[in-house]
Amino acid sequence: MNKHFRKTSRRSLVATAGAIMLAFSLPAGAAVAQAYPTRDITLVLPFGPGGIADITARIVADALGKKLDRQIIIMNQPGAAGATAARAVLNAEPDGYTLALFSNGTAISVPLFKKLSYDPIAEFVPVSSLAYFDFVFVTKADSKFKTLKDVLDAAKAEPGALNVGTINTGSSQNLAAELFKSSAGIDFTIVPYKATPDLQVALLGGEIDMVIDSGTALKAALQQNQAIAIASSGPQRSSLNGDVPTVTELGVNGFDVTSWNAIFAPKGTPPEAVKVLNTALMEVLADSDVRKRFADLGVEARASKPEEIGKRLADDIAKWGSVIDKAGIPKQ
Numbered sequence: 001m002n003k004h005f006r007k008t009s010r011r012s013l014v015a016t017a018g019a020i021m022l023a024f025s026l027p028a029g030a031a032v033a034q035a036y037p038t039r040d041i042t043l044v045l046p047f048g049p050g051g052i053a054d055i056t057a058r059i060v061a062d063a064l065g066k067k068l069d070r071q072i073i074i075m076n077q078p079g080a081a082g083a084t085a086a087r088a089v090l091n092a093e094p095d096g097y098t099l100a101l102f103s104n105g106t107a108i109s110v111p112l113f114k115k116l117s118y119d120p121i122a123e124f125v126p127v128s129s130l131a132y133f134d135f136v137f138v139t140k141a142d143s144k145f146k147t148l149k150d151v152l153d154a155a156k157a158e159p160g161a162l163n164v165g166t167i168n169t170g171s172s173q174n175l176a177a178e179l180f181k182s183s184a185g186i187d188f189t190i191v192p193y194k195a196t197p198d199l200q201v202a203l204l205g206g207e208i209d210m211v212i213d214s215g216t217a218l219k220a221a222l223q224q225n226q227a228i229a230i231a232s233s234g235p236q237r238s239s240l241n242g243d244v245p246t247v248t249e250l251g252v253n254g255f256d257v258t259s260w261n262a263i264f265a266p267k268g269t270p271p272e273a274v275k276v277l278n279t280a281l282m283e284v285l286a287d288s289d290v291r292k293r294f295a296d297l298g299v300e301a302r303a304s305k306p307e308e309i310g311k312r313l314a315d316d317i318a319k320w321g322s323v324i325d326k327a328g329i330p331k332q
Contacts, residue, residue, distance in 0.1 A: 036096055036273045040071040043263065044089050045101045046082035052216060052297060053261050056131050057101055059293050063284040068276075081109040081332075086118040094266040096273030100124065103261045104172050104316055111321030112170050114331040121317070124264040126310035127274055128281040131261045133299045134234035135176055136215045136241055138227045140203055148231045148250045151210060155186035162188035165199045165208040170329065173212050175320055176233055176257040178327040180212070180247065183255040203227060214259070215241050216298035233257040240298050262309045278306060 043061060047053045054076065061072035077085035085100060092098035106120050139145040145154065155162045166173040169192045177190045191208055193199045196217040202208045204226055211218065212233070221227040222242075232244040235256045247255045263281070265274060284290060285303040294301040304312075 036270070036276050037068055037070045039097060040073055041068075041097050041099065042073045042075055042092075043099045043101060044075045044077050044085045046078055046085035046103075046105070047076065047101075048078045049076050052133070052214065052299060053101065053103060055297060056261065056294060056299055056301075059290060060130055060281070060284060063287060063290050064280055067280045067284055081113055081116065082106055083117045086120070086123075090118060090123060090266050092266070094268035096265060096269050096277070098266070099127065099277075100264045100266075101130075101261060102264045102313065104259050104320075107313055107316035108170065108172060108175060108320045108324075110317045111324050112329070112332055120264070121314060123267050125267055125269060125274060126306040126313070127263040127265055128278050128285075128306065129260055129262040129302055129304040129309040129312070130281070130285065131294060131299045132302050133214060133216075133259050134232045134238060134241060135173060135212050135257060135259070136218065136229040136233070136244060137231040137247070138203065138211045138213070138218050138222070138229050139209065140206065141226055141228050143206075143209065145209060146228070146230070148245075148247065148252075151230070152184060152186060152251075154209075155184075155188045159187035160189055162210070163191050163208040164188050165191045165193055165202055165211045167195060167199065167213065168192055170324075170332065172257070172259050173214075175323050175327075177212050178329070179257060179323050180252065180255060182323070182326055183247075184252045200227075214298060219298070238300070240295060240300060260309075260312065262304075262313075274306060278303075 043057060045054060045057055058074055061074055065072040077088050082105065089098050089100040102120060109116060110120065137148060145151050151162065164177050166177050168174060174190065174192060181188060193202065196213055199211050199213060200218060200221055203211050204221065215222065215229065218227060222229060229242060229244045231247045231250055232238065232241045234246060235248065235258070237243050237246060282303045285301045291301045
């Protein structure tokens with residue numbers, strides 16, 4: 001064995017030993033974060049299967065799993081204002097392998113309930129938004145309310161006489177109706193129903209004058225020309241809602257209701273894991289196939305920086321707290 005080979009071998013052994021010692025000297029969390037993800041990830045949803053949130057989450061899970069070369073497992077844990085799902089995530093290790101799906105419904109729950117068993121701000125960290133969608137104001141095709149102005153004029157002429165249907169009290173749609181009432185300075189009766197199919201039957205049967213719900217939920221009635229969309233709830237028109245004019249555009253200042261879904265992780269999750277997830281979600285939600293599949297559901301695929309969706313959650317908690325207080329909705 002020549003001298004050059006012996007020297008090279010010694011150097012290689014020293015370098016290898018040094019690398020091993022460095023690896024063992026790293027904190028456990030840093031080692032995990034560097035290798036993240038090394039196993040499958042669970043995303044816990046506060047909704048049952050089959051809804052828009054569930055369907056879009058599964059689309060993202062499939063694409064994200066391929067991107068990270070790991071399976072993203074969807075776990076449906078509906079109930080208790082999202083508390084069941086949130087506690088399931090908080091009971092797991094904050095290692096980036098158990099994540100929560102939050103929505104604007106999460107923001108509403110904070111001021112709506114006397115006491116939640118979790119704090120979405122203090123106990124979680126944001127990762128990225130997933131989806132945004134607006135609501136539409138819909139009337140029966142053969143009703144006398146062909147425009148939002150018709151609705152506003154009727155409500156002003158006979159305060160309380162107009163019946164506006166939404167799903168459950170305290171839902172995003174229900175509070176959108178409350179915000180519309182206060183923003184427009186009018187009075188009407190809000191009639192809550194258990195589910196969208198009940199709303200649609202009531203609208204087409206003439207029991208209510210207008211419905212506020214997602215365009216996707218009312219898609220069949222709209223496509224069959226049984227109902228018409230006269231306004232949309234977002235800050236600007238969207239092709240996803242058929243370019244329907246916004247409530248603000250039609251003269252009601254201060255009205256903006258946009259629903260969203262996002263991924264959050266329990267506090268203590270390694271920042272490196274959050275960064276890996278955020279980077280991957282930015283790519284996944286920019287994918288043309290994913291965006292088309294979302295658009296077919298009337299939803300916009302949109303990722304964000306963690307701090308952006310974190311601010312959105314905090315802002316919506318304050319916004320809906322004010323709406324709830326003004327409407328006099330009792331704490332649940």
